[in-house]
Structures are given as structure tokens and as C-alpha cells.
Amino acid sequence: MTEFTLHGTLAADTVEAARWPLCRVLLAKDSRYPWLILVPQRAEMTEIHRLDPADQSQLMTEITRASRALETLHTPDKINVAALGNMVPQLHIHIVARFRTDAAWPGPIWGAHPPVPYAAAELDAALEALRQALN
Amino acid sequence: MTEFTLHGTLAADTVEAARWPLCRVLLAKDSRYPWLILVPQRAEMTEIHRLDPADQSQLMTEITRASRALETLHTPDKINVAALGNMVPQLHIHIVARFRTDAAWPGPIWGAHPPVPYAAAELDAALEALRQALN
Numbered sequence: 001m002t003e004f005t006l007h008g009t010l011a012a013d014t015v016e017a018a019r020w021p022l023c024r025v026l027l028a029k030d031s032r033y034p035w036l037i038l039v040p041q042r043a044e045m046t047e048i049h050r051l052d053p054a055d056q057s058q059l060m061t062e063i064t065r066a067s068r069a070l071e072t073l074h075t076p077d078k079i080n081v082a083a084l085g086n087m088v089p090q091l092h093i094h095i096v097a098r099f100r101t102d103a104a105w106p107g108p109i110w111g112a113h114p115p116v117p118y119a120a121a122e123l124d125a126a127l128e129a130l131r132q133a134l135n
Numbered sequence: 136m137t138e139f140t141l142h143g144t145l146a147a148d149t150v151e152a153a154r155w156p157l158c159r160v161l162l163a164k165d166s167r168y169p170w171l172i173l174v175p176q177r178a179e180m181t182e183i184h185r186l187d188p189a190d191q192s193q194l195m196t197e198i199t200r201a202s203r204a205l206e207t208l209h210t211p212d213k214i215n216v217a218a219l220g221n222m223v224p225q226l227h228i229h230i231v232a233r234f235r236t237d238a239a240w241p242g243p244i245w246g247a248h249p250p251v252p253y254a255a256a257e258l259d260a261a262l263e264a265l266r267q268a269l270n
Contacts, residue, residue: 047214048195049202056195060183064191067184078224079182082217086233086241089213098221106221108243 002043007090010039013115017127018134022058023093025066027130030115031122032104034074034097036066036130045091048083063093069133070097084110137178142225145174148250152262153269157193158228160201162265165250166257167239169209169232171201171265180226183218198228204268205232219245 006024014026014037022042028035040051040059051059067079076097083093096109104112118126141159149161149172157177163170175186175194186194202214211232218228231244239247253261 047202048216049199049206049214056199057192060191060195064184067182071184078219078221079184080217080219080221081183082215082219082243084213084215084217084243086213086215107246108217108219111242 004041004043006039007088007092009088010037010090010092015123015127017130020062020065022055023062025062025134027127028094028115029117029123031118031126032113032116033102033109034070034076034126035109036070036095038062038066038093038095040091042091046085046089047091048093051091059093063095065134066095069130070095073097073129073133080108082108082110139176139178141174142223142227144223145172145225145227150258150262152265155197155200157190158197160197160269162262163229163250164252164258166253166261167248167251168237168244169205169211169261170244171205171230173197173201173228173230175226177226181220181224182226183228186226194228198230200269201230204265205230208232208264208268215244217243217245 014028016024017027018025022040023038024041026037028037063081070079074097077100078098080096080098149163151159152162153160157175158173159176161172163172198216209232212235213233215231215233233240
């Protein structure tokens with residue numbers, strides 16, 4: 001039985017905002033977009049359709065919670081939800097608040113531009129607001 | 136009460152492969168990728184998190200069925216699942232079989248390349264195989 005550990009790339013590119021029953025809720029370190037990443041805490045999991053039905057149901061609940069938190073905080077034009085994993089195999093679901101005025105609109109954000117880091121104070125403020133909205 | 140009608144762009148870019156309890160199951164007319172699009176038959180729906188809980192649960196079931204059908208038919212390296220909707224607002228979920236050798240790997244497929252149409256016989260064969268795998 002292997003234990004869940006967060007993939008190194010995900011750990012490097014995000015900060016943890018919350019731990020929910022199924023997922024770690026991570027904030028991507030790219031100030032261009034309000035961008036959460038949900039990582040189901042299941043070892044060696046790579047695909048949504050391989051989660052067991054109870055975890056699939058919980059994932060849908062957590063996608064909904066994360067999407068609503070981003071809407072409450074940012075009033076985006078669209079929420080993008082995506083499980084890609086072509087680069088990082090550990091199952092992770094992107095939840096991104098998108099705006100008609102953002103850098104990649106209307107294209108996808110992945111690979112569009114290098115990330116723009118948050119300033120330290122900005123990251124603290126984003127995390128604080130997020131933690132309130134997520135709980 | 137508005138009735139569901141399929142968005143014109145989705146109708147133009149796909150062929151119908153099946154109708155499931157929640158979603159129309161559409162095959163994208165791009166022979167580069169085995170690419171399904173699930174469209175919940177709910178009028179004026181734009182976001183997964185606005186579906187009611189019973190529909191969310193059914194959507195997860197149908198995402199799983201569609202993903203497994205693509206795996207059975209194509210043995211891909213990865214399944215990409217995404218609800219974007221920046222261009223076509225009607226809620227639709229892409230389910231794409233990805234290969235390390237495909238044209239856009241490891242990037243996302245959306246906007247990467249213009250579609251390569253199927254030849255007529257090729258489309259018939261793809262639909263026939265798909266309909267068997269989806270049922």
C-alpha cells in the first residue's frame with residue numbers, strides 16, 4: 001500500500017490553501033489567473049474515471065466548492081475545469097477563473113505564457129482571502 | 136421554460152454518436168484526436184457547478200463511460216477531460232484520448248492546430264466503432 005505524496009512539480013508550483021476530505025486545494029503561483037488545483041489524496045491515481053464512485057462524487061462536490069469560491073472572490077466571466085496530466089501524471093484538476101481581458105483569453109492557459117509570480121504580500125493576501133472563501 | 140437546443144458551433148464541428156440520460160455524446164470532426172464532447176441537455180447551462188446535484192452525479196457517470204470507451208478503443212497514454220467554454224458558452228465537456236506521439240503533446244489540443252477532417256469512410260468507421268464501445 002503506497003501512501004499519497006504530492007508530486008514534486010505540483011509542490012513547487014503551488015501553495016496549499018486547504019485540505020478537504022478528498023483533495024489538497026492548491027493555489028498556483030501565477031498571479032495572471034486565480035487558479036486552483038485540486039489533487040485527490042489517493043496514491044498512484046492518474047485518471048478521474050479510475051477513482052472509485054464515492055471519490056468521484058466527492059470530487060464533484062469539491063470542484064463545485066472551489067468553483068463557487070473563485071466566483072465569489074473574483075466574479076469571472078468563465079470557470080475552466082480541466083484534468084489534463086500530460087506533463088504531471090498525478091491526477092490533478094485545474095479550476096481557473098477566466099476573464100475576457102486575461103492574457104490567454106479565449107485560449108487555454110496551459111503553456112500560453114510563463115507564470116508571473118505573486119509578490120510576497122500579494123500572495124499572502126490572496127491566500128487569506130481564498131482560505132476564507134474556501135471554508 | 137426554454138428547451139435545450141445544441142449550440143450551432145457544436146453542431147457544426149461534431150457528429151452525434153449517442154444520446155445518454157444527461158448528455159449528447161458528440162464526436163469532434165478532427166481526425167488528429169479521438170475526441171468526444173459531452174453536452175448536458177439542459178437549457179442555458181454554462182457551468183458544471185450550476186448543474187443540480189443529480190445531474191452532476193450523472194455527468195460524472197457519463198464522463199467515466201466516455202473515458203472508458205476511448206481507452207478500450209484507442210489505448211491512449213492519457214485522457215484529457217475539460218470544461219472550458221471560453222468560445223462556446225453552452226456547457227460542454229471535452230474527453231480526449233491523448234498520445235505521446237500526437238500533434239499537440241504535451242500541450243492542450245484546443246487552438247493548437249486547425250482540425251484535420253475525417254475522410255467520409257473513416258468517419259463512418261470511427262462512428263461505428265464508437266457506438267459499439269459507448270453502448
